[in-house]
Amino acid sequence: MEKEIILFDLDGTLTDSQPGIVRSLQYAREKLGLPQQTEEELRCFIGPPLMESFRRFWGLEGENAQTALRFYRERFSTVGLFENAVYPGVPQMLCALKDAGKKLYVATSKPEKFARIILEHFKLAGCFEDICGSELNGERDTKVEVIEYCLGKNSIRSLSKAVMVGDREHDILGAHSIGLEAVGVLYGYGSLAELTAAGAEELARSAGELEELLLG
Numbered sequence: 001m002e003k004e005i006i007l008f009d010l011d012g013t014l015t016d017s018q019p020g021i022v023r024s025l026q027y028a029r030e031k032l033g034l035p036q037q038t039e040e041e042l043r044c045f046i047g048p049p050l051m052e053s054f055r056r057f058w059g060l061e062g063e064n065a066q067t068a069l070r071f072y073r074e075r076f077s078t079v080g081l082f083e084n085a086v087y088p089g090v091p092q093m094l095c096a097l098k099d100a101g102k103k104l105y106v107a108t109s110k111p112e113k114f115a116r117i118i119l120e121h122f123k124l125a126g127c128f129e130d131i132c133g134s135e136l137n138g139e140r141d142t143k144v145e146v147i148e149y150c151l152g153k154n155s156i157r158s159l160s161k162a163v164m165v166g167d168r169e170h171d172i173l174g175a176h177s178i179g180l181e182a183v184g185v186l187y188g189y190g191s192l193a194e195l196t197a198a199g200a201e202e203l204a205r206s207a208g209e210l211e212e213l214l215l216g
Contacts (some may be wrong), residue, residue: 001163001183002216005156006097007147007175009166010108010115010133011046012188014090014124020076020083021046025100028071041062046189047168049109049134049141073136081114086122087187089207094127096211106131107150107164130154143174151178158205165210166190172198185210 011017034109045053046112047094050072054065097104104127108115112133119125132150134141140149147164156162164175167188175182176199183202195203204210 001181001213003102003161003163003181003214005103005105006214007105007150007162007164007180009047009143009164009168009171010106010110012117012167012190013087013165013171013185014106015084015118015122017084017118018043018046018189019082020080024072024076027075027110028068029128031074032068043189047109047166048170049143050145051141052135070121077114081118082121084118084122086124087207089211091124091147093207093211097214098127100215102214104128105150105154107143107146108133109136109141109146109170111136128182138163138207143170144177145213147174147180148178163214165196165214169194169198172200183210183213 008014022039025042025045026036030049033208043185044057050069051065054060054068056180060068094104106115106128112131115133116125116131119131122178125131132146132153134146142144159179164171164180164182165185166172167185168190172182172195174182183204184190184200186192186205202213204213
């Protein structure tokens with residue numbers, strides 16, 4: 001699958017962000033007076049927009065969901081975003097793709113401000129033409145909106161030359177909804193069953209395998 005333009009998800013695709021996200025969710029539950037949940041129980045939050053997950057998994061709506069988000073960000077914005085690690089082989093993969101002339105972008109449901117801080121912290125920001133995400137005020141919080149924003153902002157019109165890479169069904173379905181092909185990575189937080197059901201055109205089990213696939 002040789003493409004000129006590659007859009008990457010962040011959490012579960014470039015970095016293993018589970019510790020910071022889960023601990024910030026546990027912090028929010030404590031502040032809300034809710035019973036604690038295990039790390040495994042909270043894995044489902046990684047990938048989808050948080051407000052969607054607060055509704056789906058915690059049954060929170062409106063102001064209650066906004067309060068949960070505020071508590072989550074209290075911890076995540078200062079501590080949680082650094083409780084994170086780059087997946088093995090990702091820096092080498094990004095360098096190889098860039099050296100081959102590929103144009104790389106990040107399209108994440110995470111707030112763009114946080115995504116930039118994380119990628120700069122890990123010295124990966126320079127690999128990308130642009131880093132696109134949601135806004136802290138809730139604007140552009142779905143994967144479809146983020147992908148459309150990234151494509152529009154960067155004047156990417158030939159969808160046949162582009163591909164989305166991600167680890168959850170939201171990445172695959174979001175890409176397909178606007179006519180992009182998608183690659184699912186199996187080292188992140190989504191399962192083989194989830195990515196297959198979403199219709200990923202290709203699957204990769206490691207960053208090295210993903211590199212080979214994207215270089216054609």
